[in-house]
Amino acid sequence: MSECCDGKHAAPTAAVDPRTTAKCFGTGLIALGAWWLVYQGLSPFAKWLTFSLLALTPATRLTSAVEFFVFEAPKVLMLLTLVVFAVGVVRSFFTQEGTRGILIVGYLFNRLL
DSSP states (O other), X not given: OOGGGSSTTOOOOOOOOHHHHHHHHXXXXXXXXXXXXXXXXXXXXXXXXXXXXXXXXXXSHHHHHHHHHHHHHHHHHHHHHHHHHHHHHHHHHSOHHHHHHHHHHHHHHHHHO
């Protein structure tokens, strides 16, 4: 184990200004709201791009494939971004030892059922 991770050389924690926390929380809520609006607009955008801009005829396989791709590709990327961000936030609150403990308890619970 390296010197920076053995707990002997841990960086001192500094007091966090509540205003900074409020700003970060507010920025996160605004970003989450913007993410939700974009997510809700994916279906109308896919329909507009497929039928109006590309002028594909309805009820063909090509039209269905294009509409599916235009709707699903950004959706998957947006959900992946949200999950990676959430995991990053969770990792900042839990240590590796704490996470291992939770996983071990979950594993044992799973084995008992």
